[in-house]
Amino acid sequence: MEVIILTVGGAWLGQQLDAVWNTKPIMLAVGLFIGLGLGFTSAALTFKALLKE
Numbered sequence: 092m093e094v095i096i097l098t099v100g101g102a103w104l105g106q107q108l109d110a111v112w113n114t115k116p117i118m119l120a121v122g123l124f125i126g127l128g129l130g131f132t133s134a135a136l137t138f139k140a141l142l143k144e
Contacts, residue, residue: 093137094130101126 105122109115 093133094127097130097133098123098126101129 101122101124102119103122104126105119108118108122112118
């Protein structure tokens with residue numbers, strides 16, 4: 092769930108920045124990849140914490 096939320100949030104933020112800075116697909120792609128990276132990192136840390144219990 093956190094992967095989806097962070098990915099969509101990053102893509103949305105990138106799209107908003109594209110509209111402001113007129114850099115059509117660049118910030119969307121950057122936001123998408125940052126969101127994916129943060130989402131998978133967060134999921135891995137959550138999974139690691141669950142394994143310790």
